[in-house]
Structures are given as structure tokens and as C-alpha cells.
Amino acid sequence: MSESCKKIAILNASSTINQASKEALDAALIYGSYEQSTSLFFQGEGVRQLISNQQLETVHVKDYLKTMAALAFYDIENIYACKASLVERGLAEGFHLDDVQVLSSDAFSDKLHQHNVILRF
Amino acid sequence: MSESCKKIAILNASSTINQASKEALDAALIYGSYEQSTSLFFQGEGVRQLISNQQLETVHVKDYLKTMAALAFYDIENIYACKASLVERGLAEGFHLDDVQVLSSDAFSDKLHQHNVILRF
Amino acid sequence: MQTLSVVITTPPCSYSTITAIDYINHAIKAGVNVVGVFFYQDGVLNASANIAIANDEYQTHKHWQKLNTEHGVNLHVCITACEKRGLSDDIGDTVNTEVTQSNISQYFTVSGLGELVELTAKSEKMVQF
Amino acid sequence: MQTLSVVITTPPCSYSTITAIDYINHAIKAGVNVVGVFFYQDGVLNASANIAIANDEYQTHKHWQKLNTEHGVNLHVCITACEKRGLSDDIGDTVNTEVTQSNISQYFTVSGLGELVELTAKSEKMVQF
């Protein structure tokens, strides 16, 4: 692996029961496993991925959300949620992940701007 | 072909440069060629398919809109556009097809309700 | 007997397709005669013979197969929609040029849009997924 | 020299893919070094060896082929994303069980997500389409 001090942002925009959301997480974990500085952003319908008590197995979908527990293992510690997206959807901040930072649209965008590569799924 | 006095509605909801729009038209023409009573509805982004002076070849897309001229040949004469969708998009009624009936949301829905099978693309 | 046809436009790895399969299974359980399923647009990708989904995930393709083999449900794919998406029943073999191969699953019937018209005529109800 | 990688997530028959190819061709024309293209999600379907698009329509797959053969652009497909969508380089042959076949186009390189990380590291810019 060539040296890289790039910061990678994975911007999650799809709702929970969505192949795109699962494949976004797969990409984030790979960046993490290669020790790339990686942050996760949740905006729009993407914030739904953070909500507690979802039961994906009920609709025969494997609970990939559990895999998010591995994020810390790969040193993916910067996890940001857009407050406006949560408020718009009437969602409380009861997340199944610790350490999610809920940010105003401005602050959320500020954080995005600190990254060199941004992929949106 | 078994006898059928069903009325088929193809509800076009996708913008012009979209594979779904082309495949919706293909389906409509087949229904027409089998002498099924078929109507075309354009709503939401779908109304854009009716607009004149589009130049699909500019972006390397074959101008399937020209094929709409064949609709009359297959006796597909009921073509409805949702006025609210046109107004919302600031589109004038300058269509490349004759005989498009522009209807209020209520009248548009009334017409939809006269069909036995409705496919939306 | 109630008759039903279903149109599928979502691809095999979209979770939306699970809902469609669930619906068809419940229709069969309720004694509905499922005349046929017509695969169109990205839905034709369900007919690929080479789908391999991780063992611990929903095996969409195996559920289609089961609908065909155990319940006799006809699975029709639109060949025009197939070909532009990489599926064909007429692939030249590079070794033996006289035979052609297919990468469309044997549980699916290669059809055209005319079959959609047939299904429409033959079924009381037609539902799109 | 400016370096660029491109991530493709749209399928071959989506007209969105034409825009991506147009962009890459213009990058090459401008003297940019296109380090690689990474196909992910439904984008992997571009790598199907059996796409047949009507002659009078844009031949997406031939344009990818041309980018590879004429401009040496590396086309990487994510094999995990491929397999759940029916593409594989390890298909058992029904006649001769000792050989395996591939339905992935020869112009594409079978890769994993690790290649996405490599491309990210090796390119000044990464653009998603």
C-alpha cells in the first residue's frame, strides 16, 4: 500500500434496508482495515441507519448494522449525523452506536470539507 | 391472444433521458400492437417526455421520443398530461405530440380510474 | 379461482425484491392462481444463472427457483431487456463455435413483451413490484 | 501530471453511464493520467461479457473496452459486488467440470475493495459517477 495521508469521507444517504447502505459500510470498513483515516457521515435518509431497535431480520435482511460495532476496531471514530435530517424526520437521538456526533448543517458541512475524498452512497 | 376488454394505462413518471422512459414506451407500443386498449399518462418528471426541442443525440441517446409518432398508428390516442406537474416545472404546453390532453390532478386521476391495469415506469 | 400476474422491475440484490417474493408466496398460500411473473427493466437481472449471494443472506434467486419448481410459477424474462443488461440465451461458445450457451437460469422462460400482454389478458389482477 | 481515478456505480444501460465515459475521455484528452476506474454497486454490471445493445444505440460496453485497449485505462470490478449480481470469474462448466468459466469481460480486472483503497492513495483526485 502506497503512503497516503488522505482523509476519506463516506457519506451515507440511503435508508436502512437498502443494498447501497450495506455496500457503503463495506467500503468504509475496507478503508479502515487499510489504516486510512476514514469518517462516516449520515445525512438525509441515511440518518435512519443509526436508529435503534430496527429489526432487519423481520424482512429477511441480514442485520449489517451490527457490523457498525466493528468501526471502532478499525479506528473509524469520527461518525457524524446531520441534525436537520434527524429533526425533519422527527427522529430522537437514540442511536445503536456510541459516539455519534450530531451536528448542525453548517458544522456537518465544515467536517465534510476537511476530507480529501468523499464517496456518497 | 385470448380475448380481453381490459383497459391498460402506462403511467410515465421518469424524465426523458432515462432507460425506464424508453422501456415504458416499448411496453405501450406492444400493448397497442396486440390491439389492447391502451392509454398513456404523464405525471411528475414524466411530463418532460412531452416537451418539444429536446436533442437526445447531443448526449448520445437515441431519440426514442420520435417513436411516439407511432402511437396513433397503434390506436393509442388517449394521451394525458398532469397540469399540476407541468405548472410546478414551469413548462409551457408546447408538446412534440398532438392530441395530448392536459388535465387537472382530479381529472387526471379520474381517467386513471377508468383502467383495469396500471403500470408505472 | 382468483388469477394474478406480477411484474418485477427491481434487481435481485435489491431488498425490494424480497417483498415481491413474499407477496407471491402469500398469494399461492391463499389459493390464488399465479399465472405468471414477468421480469422487465432491471428486474430481468433476477434471471441470471450465476448469482451467488453470501450464505447468511436471503437467497433471492433460490426463492425464484423454488416458485418455479415447487409451485409451477412461470417466470418470464423479456429478452430485449435482458440483452442490454448482459443476459442472453444465444452466447457464442469460444471453444466450440457451433454451440451456443445461455447465462439465463433454466428456471426462467425467455419471452418477449408479447408475454406481458398475454399475462395481462389471462389474469384478473396484475401487480407491479 | 494530474492523476485521477473514477468510481462507477451506475449500470451499463443507464444513460448516466454515458456521462461518466464522456468525462473520462475528456480527462484523457486533457492529458490527465487516469490511474483506474473502479466499478462498484450496480456499476459492476458494466463488466458483463455478454452485453448486446441495439446497433443504433450508444455501445457503452464497447466504449469501456476502448478505454482499456486504446488508452490503457485499468477497469477494476469489485468481485463481491459482482457475484451477488450474477457476474463471476469462477463459473463451473456443466460439460467439463474441471474448467471454470468467466462471464466477466476480458477488458476488466477482477479486484476487491482493496483496489479502491489503492486507487484512492495513488490518485490526486477521485470522482464518483
Added chain:
Amino acid sequence: MTILHLQRTSAFDKNDFAQCVLSIKPDDALVLIDDGCYNASHSLFINFKKQNPTVAVFHIQEHAQARAIEINHDQSSPITMAKLVELTFQYNSTITWQ
């Protein structure tokens, strides 16, 4: 004739639901399916319910449960997939908003 409207997308993401509510007549029914269940908390749905209190509205209970969505039964009746099959035959046609 009557239509059973199958709403599969979220109005927080796409604009199909806006078209759907404009198309519903008094004797039609609306079923929230898949991500369509998210609409239960969208203003389009809430306004629709206010203006059309007598239109039948259902949601697939398992689809709401999978997404941790709580829907007030005054607003929409939870149903199973088996019930959806029944409904298909009680209305003249269906439209799938997806």
C-alpha cells in the same frame, strides 16, 4: 372503479408519494409498503389524513417493525402480507408508486 395504491418509497427521499396522494379517490385505499412506511410521519401523509379521514390506509406491520417505525393505528391499520393479497382482489386495479 377503485385503485389500491401501493406506496413503496419515502417522501423524505423521493417525490412519488406527492403524486400518489394527488391520485387517491375516496373509495381507493393506500398501503404503505417497504420504505413507504416512513411516510407515516411525513407532512404529506398527515395532511392527507386530515383532508381524507375516510380513505382506508394500511401499512405492512413487518415492514414498519423492521424499520423501528411506530404508526398510530388511528392513522393506519397494520396488516400482514396475506391481507395485502386479499386487498389486491378487493380493488379494481393497483398502482405501485416506487
Added chain:
Amino acid sequence: MTILHLQRTSAFDKNDFAQCVLSIKPDDALVLIDDGCYNASHSLFINFKKQNPTVAVFHIQEHAQARAIEINHDQSSPITMAKLVELTFQYNSTITWQ
């Protein structure tokens, strides 16, 4: 750092553009691509322009032309695909809103 925002969907259809405009900073640029060109007549775009008159906005001329969209050059500058390649290297990163 600066971001080049590539907007590929229509706000008349999907809500990506609403998220895009919330994310644009003064030194960023916005490019309307593909169906994104339709946004030129959307209220989200018009309000964005009013509130951020100095942010650079472009559209791919051929993409607008293919769709018979006329965009006032005061609102957005028409560019070629070659220019888009140039822009890619003038900003620190890109986000594709699609």
C-alpha cells in the same frame, strides 16, 4: 478546503439537491450535470442563488441542450465536459449528488 459539487438528479424528483445546497460553502462550486440541469428552475436553486450570489455555479451545456432547458447565464455558466475535468483539479474534492 473546497468542494466541487456535482448535482446529477432533479429536485423535482429526488431530495439530494436539498442536501447539496445545505452543504455548499462560499468557496465551493456547484455543477449541474445530467438531470441536475432541471434544478435551474427549482425554487431551491433560485433561493440558493439569492442567498449565495458569489458561489460559482456551472451547468454542462450539452446536458441542458439535450433536455431543451434554457438557463439564464446570470444564474449559471454553461461549460463543456473538458471544463469539468479542469474544475475537478481546481477544487480539493468532489461530491456526487445522485
